Amino acid sequence: METLDSPLAFGGALAAALVPLLWLAGALRPGNAKTGFGLGLVGAATLVLSLASAAASIVLPAMAVVPDAWVRHDSVSRGMLALITLLGWILVRFSKVYLEGDSGRDRFLRWMAATLASVSALVVANHLVVFGAAWIATSMCLHKLLVFYADRPIAQLAAHKKFLVSRTAEMLLVAGFVFLASTYDSLWLGEILAAAQGQPLPATASTALVLLALAAILKCAQLPFHGWLIQVMETPTPVSALLHAGIINLGGFLLISFAPLLDAADGARWLLVAVGGTTAAVAGLITMTRVSVKVGLAWSTCAQMGFMLLECGLGLYELALLHLFAHSLYKAHAFLSAGRTVTATVERHWAHLPQVHRVGRWLVATAAGLLIALGTSAVLGLWAHATPALVATLWILGLGLATILGEALARRRGGLMARAAGTAVVLGLLYGLWHTLFAAWIPAGALSAAAVGPAVLAALLLTVPYVAYVAVRVGPPRFLRETVYAYLYHGLYLDDAFTRLVFSLWPPKSGESRTADGAVPVSSTASAS
Structure with a gap:
């Protein structure tokens, strides 16, 4: 020792x-x-x-x-x-x-x-006791910041929902820790990881990892438990920056900390891929319908946390860690400078995307993006350790690069297309370099398992928002332009059902139950102007 x-x-x-x-x-x-x-x-x-x-x-x-x-x-x-x-x-x-x-x-x-x-x-x-106590204390202290302005009913309602979701996550975390402590007869995190290394995962430990995955899902505000994150925008801006840049990432940190155990917990990994991938796809589309800057940033956080959990489910903890750091720095800057991001937010809105009635150009852009992703990864030697999970992330990276190339092809300007191609190549190389750098930080024994099923599911889920984006650009049919947009704008009404269920089980205080005009704000659209 x-x-x-x-x-x-x-x-x-x-x-x-x-x-x-x-x-x-x-x-x-x-x-x-x-x-x-x-x-x-x-x-x-x-x-x-x-x-x-x-x-x-x-x-x-x-x-x-x-x-x-x-x-x-x-x-x-x-x-x-x-x-x-x-x-x-x-x-x-x-x-x-x-x-x-x-x-x-x-x-x-x-x-x-x-x-x-x-x-x-x-x-x-x-130590698991210290970890759990700090997890609970973080949530309780944050609650005091969320209700800083006691005269804002919507903020009080959102904090009430967040309070209930957090208590549930804490019970799941404590239960998972109890299972781990009883399985390995220790409360020290280092001892547990050392005892589990190279050993088959007992049933009680598998149960513990499922509980920890559920705790991370709730902590990261995944669908359909996301409503409170969208509705806490009436808190002071520094609180929003702290929440989105530091605290909501703790679910990913929890999973990365237990990476050597999670690698052998197939049930927990399938759960993370399914919930995280679905949230990333749906919340990413919803973000395109929002006009309010802070609400759009909140939906973006929801989507990014889903992508981070999906990476953990695929066993790509180095990418999840990179995602965690990059998202924290980006969101801190975005919230603290929210007043300067109005124009950029409007330009990304669904209704403001210019139409490009040429499907062929997007097919070329898609093929080029995928080739760049595969080519840059081969240059950096990532293929030497290729797994289905890595192939899935390269597919997703390629679709992301395709959006850059597609925008340039849509404008048919040679200089712009050359710059877009160069940008895509540089981003592909940076992806590989950061992948290699952060891989050195991951705990020993945490390796990407060759899981074909979760990898295929992840690739399919993250293809959905890309296809929808291209469909909007090439000229959406009326159904997509009106009906789908309306459902996405209202968050698929998921928070409505969740709020009614939560408030029926534990209603808020009478003073928090109504807004200034007497209405009861149920869904996340109530605070999303």
Whole structure:
């Protein structure tokens, strides 16, 4: 059993342990209510410590698993810690200006720091009890931020739904941890992963992985449990950035942490591919119908989380980790600069896409995109370890590149087509390079299983939005233009049924049950103007 006997390893572990403690200190005493200087200093200190701990984990790859240490020393954990503290530092600085003059700013900063302390403790925890407690604390602290403005009924309703979904996810997480602890007779994450490596997965452990997959599905707001994510747009913008860039990704982090176990849990992986792929396809189409910038970003998050869970289900944890980091940075920027993204959002709207009545051009673009995806992966040597799961993701990548080429072919401008082709090639190469880089971060023993069924399902599900996009561009029939658009705009009415069920079992408080005009906002369209 390895120990933290190296000074560098011990220093990295100590730095990681101090990060959540400093955020907690900031929550207890955020500093001057007018300047927030104390909490700003805490944010800078945690950023330095998290970067130092991440550097230590990279320098000492042999210390990736320390079974009996309270703090994890693997690259995934430390990388996540650095990401969270960077976002936290930015959000604290942004919040001081955003809430200037607001009487509740000091209270807001306290709960922001408490949330950051909880999520930081979660990503470095090597003990199931600490992991579970931090998971629950993160959700409870976030709830206080979601209901920051008590006079906004829709925000209160959305927080009520989120509260119920989160409690369900927590029960599933705790139940999964109980099964794992009883199966491997340990509460240490490192010991569990070490004991399971190279061994067949017992039935109780398979059950545990299904429960953890369900917890991740609820945490990532997958269909039909997505309504609260779409409706929490009335919270302060820093909360939206924190939620979409940091907290909602925890479902993916949970799955990546248990990757060596999940690789052998076929039931959990089929579940992730089916739910994640369906959500990615449907939510991606719905995003094209939204005009409201923040609501469109929320639907985009729902779709991106579905794609991340699908990658975990396929065993491509390195791509899920890349997705997690890229999505966090993108969404933090998107929400903090939402005022400058109105034009871009309108241009992506279904109704504003110009018609191109040439199916042949899109067929050429599709073939070219697939060839570029396959060619760049072959150049980088990815085919040497090709699996059905990797082939499926290359198919999906090719369709994504085809949209870039299709837009250029539609305009029939030589210079534009050349630039589009160059962009597609560069993106294909970057995909392969990032794939290789993040593969070095994944826990030992987590390999992509050659599962043909989930790979085929994933490819089919993610082909649906591409076909729909092309159908809209080449001139949609009336049924697609009117009927399908209406259903997609209303989110296929999935949240209506889910909300009625939830409110019938646990109705909100009487003060939260109506909007200002007396109506009861049931579906996600109530807040999506």
